[in-house]
Amino acid sequence: MTDSSEQERARVADEARETDREAEERAKEVAERIVAEMSTGEEVLRQLGLIYGGLIGVAVVMTQPFLVATNFDASARVSIIAFAVAIPLLAALVLVNRQEAFRGRRTTSVTVTVAQVIAQLAAFVGIVAGFWHIMWVAGVTFLVAGVVAMGVHSAGFWRVESPSGSR
DSSP states (O other): OHHHHHHHHHHHHHHHHHHHHHHOOHHHHHHHHHHHHHHHTTTHHHHHHHHHHHHHHHHHHHHHHGGGGGOHHHHHHHHHHHHHHHHHHHHHHHHHHHHHHTTTTOOOOOOHHHHHHHHHHHHHHHHHHHHHHHOOHHHHHHHHHHHHHHHHHHHHHHHHHSSSSSO
């Protein structure tokens, strides 16, 4: 071997080590960014804000026809009562969500967790009962579609969020 070929190999090895070091630094930066985003739960907060706001909007739209109604059947009563529970809780959760986003951390309050469950369940019941009031088949259809949609979202969420990304 000549000195020039040994020097060439050493130069290529140095370049490879430098490229490897740069790739490692980039990977660390990306990992740190992902960990920071996960620790603040920014995406979770965005999704919850969207859910709460959407449910409030649906509740307001669905309760408007009942404002002028004089006679309520059982499904209409259930819908109105469920929305009467859901709307204030969802509004409070929107405010908590904004505070969590501002502070960059989630609350650990059991009260908030209970409020989330009650608010979302009451909104769902209100929507199902509202559709049931229009036509019972529509209520059943929404109920079944809502359960299926929850399963689809859950499966998609876990598939995307799993460490391997392919469970």
